[in-house]
Amino acid sequence: GQQLNQSPQSMFIQEGEDVSMNCTSSSIFNTWLWYKQDPGEGPVLLIALYKAGELTSNGRLTAQFGITRKDSFLNISASIPSDVGIYFCAGTDYNFNKFYFGSGTKLNVKP
Amino acid sequence: DAGVIQSPRHEVTEMGQEVTLRCKPISGHNSLFWYRQTMMRGLELLIYFNNNVPIDDSGMPEDRFSAKMPNASFSTLKIQPSEPRDSAVYFCASSRSSTPDTQYFGPGTRLTVL
Numbered sequence: 763g764q765q766l767n768q769s770p771q772s773m774f775i776q777e778g779e780d781v782s783m784n785c786t787s788s789s790i791f792n793t794w795l796w797y798k799q800d801p802g803e804g805p806v807l808l809i810a811l812y813k814a815g816e817l818t819s820n821g822r823l824t825a826q827f828g829i830t831r832k833d834s835f836l837n838i839s840a841s842i843p844s845d846v847g848i849y850f851c852a853g854t855d856y857n858f859n860k861f862y863f864g865s866g867t868k869l870n871v872k873p
Numbered sequence: 874d875a876g877v878i879q880s881p882r883h884e885v886t887e888m889g890q891e892v893t894l895r896c897k898p899i900s901g902h903n904s905l906f907w908y909r910q911t912m913m914r915g916l917e918l919l920i921y922f923n924n925n926v927p928i929d930d931s932g933m934p935e936d937r938f939s940a941k942m943p944n945a946s947f948s949t950l951k952i953q954p955s956e957p958r959d960s961a962v963y964f965c966a967s968s969r970s971s972t973p974d975t976q977y978f979g980p981g982t983r984l985t986v987l
Contacts, residue, residue, distance in 0.1 A: 793975075795975065795976075797978075802980075802981075803980055803981070804877075804964050804966070804978030804979050804980050804981050805916075805964075805978050806978070807975065807976070807977060810975050850916065860929070861906075861918060861921075861976075862918075863915065863916040863918075865915050866915060866916075
């Protein structure tokens with residue numbers, strides 16, 4: 763079955779540092795999405811990507827839809843304490859139009 | 874605009890009891906999704922509806938779980954009888970499109986089955 767491999771599982775960084783996380787799939791995806799989940803809340807959509815090669819920014823966040831359509835990355839520049847949370851990749855596969863979530867990257871930012 | 878609304882936010886019940894979780898999607902969204910989140914298994918899609926019709930229920934764990942969407946503004950997820958292993962946070966999400974992308978999540982219901 764389909765698997766979304768998200769890495770790293772967790773990160774501990776210093777405030778001000780840049781962060782990069784990525785997601786790979788075993789099949790071609792139509793869409794890639796990135797969500798952030800704060801403790802006690804539901805995931806919140808950060809960025810949605812719909813075309814191979816697409817590069818989209820949302821403030822300090824930048825995400826790209828990989829050329830092969832089997833991967834995506836999320837970068838956070840100049841991290842701040844409120845970036846702390848769990849970041850999930852998600853997407854819809856081309857063949858079965860099913861939706862999958864990655865296992866999440868837990869981000870910790872030290873002030 | 875109001876986001877996805879879920880109730881209750883917390884539910885504590887005893888094993889064997891019936892549990893009903895409720896969801897009101899964002900107005901104008903025609904797809905609705907139910908998820909379960911646990912530390913061990915992460916976010917799992919249980920079922921999703923499009924235009925009130927169940928499209929994919931392959932994630933529903935067993936017959937004890939059932940979901941309904943009687944109209945465009947309301948859905949329920951029922952567990953009968955509940956078991957301790959059902960303890961999790963249950964999320965409802967809605968989407969404007971007919972395909973499962975760009976979903977907006979509710980705040981979740983934290984269920985504890987003793």
